[in-house]
Amino acid sequence: DAGITQSPRYKITETGRQVTLMCHQTWSHSYMFWYRQDLGHGLRLIYYSAAADITDKGEVPDGYVVSRSKTENFPLTLESATRSQTSVYFCASSEGTGDTGELFFGEGSRLTVL
């Protein structure tokens, strides 16, 4: 039982390149999320999805694109990477929101934009 997995775990890219971070969960959770973690900012929500084909913006969506064609996958794309997008990215899933919404995080993807 893999749970929730992210790939790649580490990525170095250059400014202006397109990068896609993958997220896959095996629990059939309805909700999936992308957070970025930066020192001094904690975990900030980029995008989330309540179900397949339903996505919505979080706190810091600019420069990112998501899709969710299948319940188990939620890729995050940086269409033209910038240095400010250097961060650790966490994907998470949950059965619901609020008090039914314990988040299960992936292991994280460390992205460096040169």
Next chain:
Amino acid sequence: GENVEQHPSTLSVQEGDSAVIKCTYSDSASNYFPWYKQELGKRPQLIIDIRSNVGEKKDQRIAVTLNKTAKHFSLHITETQPEDSAVYFCAATGGNEKLTFGTGTRLTIIP
């Protein structure tokens, strides 16, 4: 939207002593307050949570208290041990049901 402030950003305590981390929130409609622990190089994991209809909740050495009037909640860790060293995040679910995290507290237990 919801705004969650967390203090202190770093905290060092002697092994065996207690540690307290405090958070405040802005949205009076918030009704769910989880705490996540992130060990070095690992993913965040839920350690305890509290709902707005409860004032305090305990689970062995950890407890969370909630003051809805003042819009603040706290994490208490008693008899601290080396394995408690980690970054702790508070969070609140606002009226839009989105979870907003605090900025984190790095707790170091000194042997």
